[in-house]
Amino acid sequence: MLSSIGIPGLILILIIALVIFGPKKLPEIGKAAGQSLSEFRKSTHDLTHDDSTEEKDAKRSETK
Numbered sequence: 001m002l003s004s005i006g007i008p009g010l011i012l013i014l015i016i017a018l019v020i021f022g023p024k025k026l027p028e029i030g031k032a033a034g035q036s037l038s039e040f041r042k043s044t045h046d047l048t049h050d051d052s053t054e055e056k057d058a059k060r061s062e063t064k
């Protein structure tokens with residue numbers, strides 16, 4: 001999806017966002033979006049790690 005936008009499209013989106021939100025609010029929005037994405041990735045990693053741990057425990061109890 002993002003590959004079809006291109007550099008000119010991204011620049012246009014950034015300019016529109018700057019006009020709508022203003023120069024003071026834009027860094028705050030970017031920081032909040034980055035924190036949300038980071039938290040989502042951490043949660044996803046924790047869920048997959050928990051699943052793999054449960055599978056290992058199940059295999060160990062089957063072999064005993």
